[in-house]
Amino acid sequence: MTDTVPPPADRPVAALAATYTRRTFSALALAFAAAAAGSRRLEAAAAGALPADLAADFGPPRPFSFESLVARAQAAARKPFAPRQVSRVAAASFDDHARITYGAAQSLPGHIRLFPTRVETAPFAVGINVVANGQARALIGSKGLFGTDRPAEAAGFRVLYPDGHADWLAFLGASYFRAAGDKNQFGLSARGIAIDTGTMPGAEEFPEFTEFWIEDKGDTASGADAGAHIVIHALLEGPSLTGVYAFDTRQTAKGTVQDVKATLFLRKDIARLGIAPMTSMFCFDEATTIDRRDWRPEVHDSDGLAIWMADGERIWRPLENPPEPRTNAFRAENVRAFGLMQRDQRFESYQDDLNFYDRRPSLWVEPQGEWGAGAVMLYAFPTISETVDNIAAFWVADKPARAGDRIDCAWRLTWTSRDLAANANARCVKIFVGPGGVPGGDPIKGATRYVFDFEGDALAGLDRGSGVSAEVDLDPKVVLHKAVGPIAGRDRQWRVTLDIRTDGLAARDFRLFLRRSGGALSETVIKSVRP
Incomplete structure (x- = not known):
């Protein structure tokens, strides 16, 4: 294991170059809770089918495949990166954004609701496509899809439970996404990719998902194991690379499972290319000796990094709120699995009946196929606020990431309250x-x-x-x-x-x-x- 101390950070790991923060997600969640009692028009439709009154908002069907997106990403990587333009109809205030997001509106197949653009936190519009039977239809209008009649553009989307009381999956801002676990609670987030996290000042790059293709597969099973099955494809664009992702996402009684497949094309050399990255928050726990200035015993979304090594050894690295930014690298050739865990799930440990940290899910990454020589990296920096994600974990290959490279990789994400890092040992x-x-x-x-x-x-x-x-x-x-x-x-x-x-x-x-x-x-x- 190596240890380096990068320069002080001036923003949270999960801050997106003027796009999205934990504070926004928390505030929007409260607004959603308040709006849940209001009227909402959620049309039921056959899996993947567009309701008749939405057909005019979508273009004609076109053939769709993962391979076609790979070709688009590869072609884009040969061209210079072009920054996106800010949405001209982005909401200017939190109140306007909440009304547009949570007012009564139509849902897309799979109980999909759109997040609108917002000037301060989510200013860039994304493309939205609905896929059914190998055909994709692009969203070209927005009538009835937002909570007000004012013009709006999609910045991302969320997937609601069938009764509309809450969402269990969300994609919003750069390449960030997150899912609820088996206790129906959001917590930490994942990213499509991490670039130069914890290196030189200002070096961290936040590529963005610019377009999505969403396919509603219906329920995965019947009875107690019934849950949604949605396949999401996304194009990734950034100064240093392009890429395409597929997220085969299933709700189960034990949590949300996502089989992820990614193909990346590098425009530039990248010093630290993080695969399967996740971000979380750790403020303090019972082992924290600094002045907490808080009455609660513990405040964190995750309390440890767990690693399952190729030789069978299980590693547990307790998280800390360090006095200075810190990066640790744990050698992990052909790592079997790793994740940020919320191991302590007793309400008594947190005494928080607003944020419910005891219900926050863990996120477990299982590589599909052998990833070869590399390391699981943990980056942490100090914070005094629970609205700041100050923890990141990801895998980095020993092989340098060079301009012109194509990288294909796959992994499974499981969002759950179960401790998948545990075995027969203590x-x-x-x-x-x-x-x-x-x-x-x-x-x-x-x-x-x-x-x-x-x-x-x-x-x-x-x-x-x-x-x-x-x-x-x-x-x-x-x-x-x-x-x-x-x-x-x-x-x-x-x-x-x-x-x-x-x-x-x-x-x-x-x-x-x-x-x-x-x-x-x-x-x-x-x-x-x-x-």
């Missing part, structure tokens, strides 16, 4: 940090106490005589105290307590796992060290 479920030494006694000067709680079936029936040890890769001279044992009164839970002399410690992090008879009993925790 998981780290809690971490506490404080002064070194015995509680109630004088603190050990220059030392920090780290407490790790593990839980899992692998610990069932074990006691202090079972030969369980805590393995730490620090110099024994800096480990002033180490204890491991079952937590009294807690089934399948063990605690590791470490006092580490952190003053002058060269290591920026350390690895810890539980071992018995030569085999691992737990995942490997990689914890950063703070003096």
Whole structure:
């Protein structure tokens, strides 16, 4: 693992060069809740079929295929990048935007509602096409598709539940999208691509989905497993590359699943090309020792990065709100899976009955095919606001990304409250940090106490005589105290307590796992060290 400190960030990872922020999404969500009680005209139609009163808003049918989009993206990559023009009818205020977005309006097949352009946060219009039976029809008008009669253009779209009470999937701004998990709650976001995230000042680039093709496939199954099935294609355009994506998206009882296929064409060399990127927010948790200035115990969309290595090792990197921007790279050749997880799902941990952080989904990435040599990268920068996404994770290949390259890759995204990173071994479920030494006694000067709680079936029936040890890769001279044992009164839970002399410690992090008879009993925790 390597560690570098990039220059200070002046905007959230999820900020889009004057387009879209978490604050906007939160505010729009509140506006939607208020509008949900109002009238809304949501026409039901056969899967993929356009209602008769919308036919005039669409052009004639044209043959459609993924391969045709690949050809368009490849041709575009041979031409210089041309910045898009701001929509002339973009809403000027939040109130106007909310009325246009959430007023009574018609939906497209698949319960699709359009987001309108807005001057401050989503100023660029996107193309919208409806696909059925291998034919695509382009949206050429907007009558009845927005909440007011004023002219409007689409900046993105959202997919609603059949009764229209809320949305479960949204694409809006640059290449950002997000889906609800099995607890019907939004949280972290994903992106089509990440370019130079956490490198030089101002270097990060935000390519944009410029046109979408949406195909309603109807329900995936019947009974308890019934859910929407929508296939979304998108063209990507940016200064450094072009691309085409397919998102085969299915609702299930266990969360939202998206099979993603992408083909990219590079216009320029790219220093850090992030595949399957995701962005999240981590403000603080019970291990945070800084002044929180907040009454809630924890505030975060995700609490850890999980990685499933090719050799079977499971890695857990607890997220932090760092004192300075920080990038970590975790070697992961042919990585099996990785994701930003919201492992703690107890309401008591957050005490937040407005944002419901306990319901936020995790996002698990499973490469389809072998991705080869590379690393999972984690980028974090400090924030004092829960409206700022300060966490990013993605995979970067060892092979340099060069102008003229074509890159084909595929992965599965699962948005769920289940911990897909878990296996039979124990998981780290809690971490506490404080002064070194015995509680109630004088603190050990220059030392920090780290407490790790593990839980899992692998610990069932074990006691202090079972030969369980805590393995730490620090110099024994800096480990002033180490204890491991079952937590009294807690089934399948063990605690590791470490006092580490952190003053002058060269290591920026350390690895810890539980071992018995030569085999691992737990995942490997990689914890950063703070003096």
